[in-house]
Amino acid sequence: MHDSARRSWAAGLVALAFAAGATACTGDSGDGGIRDDGGARAASCTDGTYAWSGVRHRTKLTALGEPVTFAKGTDSYEAPLEPLDADTVHRPAVTGAPDGVAPARVIKALGTHLEVAEPLAGPSEEERPEVSVFGWHAGELEGAYYLWKQIGFVDADFTYTCGEAEPVRGHVHTWETVGKGFLPCATPADGAAGRAAAEKLCPAGSGAARTG
Numbered sequence: 001m002h003d004s005a006r007r008s009w010a011a012g013l014v015a016l017a018f019a020a021g022a023t024a025c026t027g028d029s030g031d032g033g034i035r036d037d038g039g040a041r042a043a044s045c046t047d048g049t050y051a052w053s054g055v056r057h058r059t060k061l062t063a064l065g066e067p068v069t070f071a072k073g074t075d076s077y078e079a080p081l082e083p084l085d086a087d088t089v090h091r092p093a094v095t096g097a098p099d100g101v102a103p104a105r106v107i108k109a110l111g112t113h114l115e116v117a118e119p120l121a122g123p124s125e126e127e128r129p130e131v132s133v134f135g136w137h138a139g140e141l142e143g144a145y146y147l148w149k150q151i152g153f154v155d156a157d158f159t160y161t162c163g164e165a166e167p168v169r170g171h172v173h174t175w176e177t178v179g180k181g182f183l184p185c186a187t188p189a190d191g192a193a194g195r196a197a198a199e200k201l202c203p204a205g206s207g208a209a210r211t212g
Contacts, residue, residue, distance in 0.1 A: 046100045048162025050109045055156040057176075059193035062127070065134065065147030065182075067201045077136040081149050081180065083129035090127040090151060092120070096170020098160045110156055110172050120154060120174045127151055127178060134180055144185040146208060148197035152177035183208065 063081040070077070094103035103123045111120040134147055153175045160168040181194050185202035188210070189195050198208035 045098065045162025045165045048098065048101075048160050048165075050106075050113065051159045051161070052110065052113050053157050053159075055114070055154070057152065057154055059150045059152050059191040061148055061193040061196045062129070062151055063132065063149035064197055064200060067144070068147070069144045070141040072140075072142045074141040075137070075139065077134075077141060079134055079147060081132045081134055081147065083131065086129050088129060090175070092123055092125060092172075092174040094123070094170060094172050096158075096168060098162070098168045098170075101160070106158070106160075106170070107172055107174050110154070110158070110174070113156075114154070114176075116176055118176075120176055122174075127175070132180075134182065136182060144203055144206065145182060146185055146194075146198050146201040147180070147182045148194060148201075149180050150178075150191065150193035151175050152191075185209065 061084060063083045065079045065081055068077070068079070092103075092107060094106045097103050097106050107120050107122055114120075132149065153173070156172050158170055158172065160170070181189060181197070183189060183194070183198075185198065185206040185208045188208045189198060195208075198206075202209040
């Protein structure tokens with residue numbers, strides 16, 4: 001089942017259907033830069049280069065459907081996805097952003113480094129724990145299925161260098177994907193979030209619920 005949108009994926013019936021710049025220093029020309037005694041504005045490096053390290057991808061289970069078993073010939077299904085944590089709002093964050101460099105630019109640089117197909121979530125975005133509805137109207141269903149929602153986080157450390165300025169070190173926390181998964185309990189999910197959902201929703205001993 002595909003239900004894809006910007007930075008989203010979905011798992012299908014039998015398979016998942018789911019920065020750099022030039023090294024140059026630029027002077028601050030009128031946005032409140034610090035002047036030295038001679039009246040010249042202090043230069044700020046805004047077009048440096050990033051060295052990325054410690055890149056980590058992880059999926060987090062954020063919502064679950066109910067355990068469900070379909071009779072042969074079922075061809076339509078709708079169900080709510082209930083948030084697991086009603087108090088947590090996820091937001092991207094950048095710590096240690098270089099002076100004069102907006103957090104959005106740092107996140108964009110990470111996306112360029114990772115060669116992502118869609119932009120990573122920016123500072124203005126958030127994921128709130130809201131009830132959503134899943135619908136399936138694309139073919140026959142039979143047996144036990146599991147339904148979940150997940151967010152695919154990306155964390156990375158960076159070292160930013162620009163001209164003769166001291167290197168700046170920082171960290172990015174954002175996400176690449178948000179979406180739903182819907183699979184038969186005979187089919188294991190690829191990610192940790194899907195496997196956790198299967199353990200909660202699928203019959204013991206089913207292919208998706210086995211963790212060994």
